[in-house]
Amino acid sequence: MSCRVPHIDTIPKKDNSSDYLKKAHHFYEQSNFPKAYKYFVQYFESLNSISDVSPEDQGIFTGVVTKIATVLEETDDVEELLKCYLQTINLFPDNYFILNSLGAYMFKLGENDIAKKYLELALESHPYFLPVKRNLLHLSWNEMPRWHFRMMNDRLRNQAYDKAITSLISKGYKNAIDIGAGCGLLSLIASKNPEASVVAIEESKTLARMCKDVLIENNVKNVVIMNCYSTDIKEPLGKCNLIVTETFDVALFGERVLESIHHALSTLKTEDDFKVVPARAKVYITGLERA
Template identity: 35%
Template sequence: MPNSNSKFHCNYRGGQEAGRRELVSRSLQSAQYCLEEQDFGTAYAHYLLVLNLAPELKTSVKETFQFTLFKWAEELDSLARIQDLFNCYEQALELYPNDEVICNSMGEHLFRMGFRDEAAGYFHKAVKLNPDFADAKENFYRVANWLVERWHFIMLNDTKRNLTYLRAIENAVHSGCRSVLDIGTGTGILSMFAKKAGASFVYACELSKTMYELARDVVAANNMEKEINLLHLKSLDIELPKHIPERVSLVVTETVDAGLFGEG
């Protein structure tokens, strides 16, 4: 009897595998036919089925899947089916989470719809995945020009101003302030001042996704990524001890703005 049961289970599993291969094969044929008929929505659905049933085919169908996704996304965009478009990209990124081409395309759609901060995040990820991806680099720099206010550059080149902040932070840290929170960190310059001054714990929050990613790059370039805890949060949303273990002894910020005149 045991041998009979074992044989049955083997036959059952073999039948399941044969059925899976048959379904994958038919779905691939149907997807190709739909592409020839320019029925991109149905083709996309077939490719989703194939990739979920046969993840081992991800590499071989990747380019065709991308083409199908982009064509279907163009149709959804033209029909103003924005949520469906985003859902398709989310599904695609679940299958290919580290695909710079899909990330860049998602960013382009977001940028055209006015979601510039979110678009910058996808462009930045695409560049991180492939630093030689020219389209993603161009897109990231373009959206950064929209999001990074001009006064940032004036402020960063204001030596007298920066030295004043540096000395004030050094005085506070040397007086016993060992934990620091930088609100609206921007490029992360005040956080780095605090760490260089000797603060034991430095936290920095930034609401803008673009500036947050920029701060991460700047901090990493200065070899402080393990010493400064960057939070993509609004300061009012910070919770203890969820984001920061305890109250800090010093808060620094450079969020002064005169409205009409701006910074600087």
């Protein structure tokens, strides 16, 4: 059975919209979902207003779309599947079931920004629809590594950063660049001094948006956010005599920290008298002997 989305002009025009609806129900009862889809769409487009569609018929049509989408997804026919979903949403913009399905599919394709858009529209249409809440949660987990939550709740780490950054800014190192700003914690610490000027650089769109939200929530005015890799910047961004960063993994060097710091000191730093936080690290090495 072919499940390609039909061209509507292949169906002869009729004057009576009820003819389309009768045929749509007939093919639906015969489990011929592609033809049911054809006649449902023709029925909808023959009406004076889409609001004339009964909830029952919209529900049946949603079921038809779901059946077709299942086959198209199994055959990996992305173009036809998206066409089917988008045509349905154009007809019924508040169909939370289809919005959720499209969002989930875009998430599966790795298009997280697009997925989030449709999932949020689904949640707006039906705030208590549990599947969309679950999909948004999965999307959040995918965008934000779980280790990030433990890092952000490391009180000793955060207090050490706070002490070092606050002390240096009070001593005049007030033109700061935060490399790998994440959700903005170090920028927020630096911004506590009203004389400080901070540029927060974060390559992740998700974290950059979160950083913006955090700064707005805290009414911060002296931080500028840049959504890019710091190493892509080719010239100074203004005065800079303080570099702060938390681009470290458990092995210290996994997040290109040496490359980032070298670039910052050669391109972004503008003062001979400058500081970097953190300023140093200890690396412990253990020798192993093969048995």
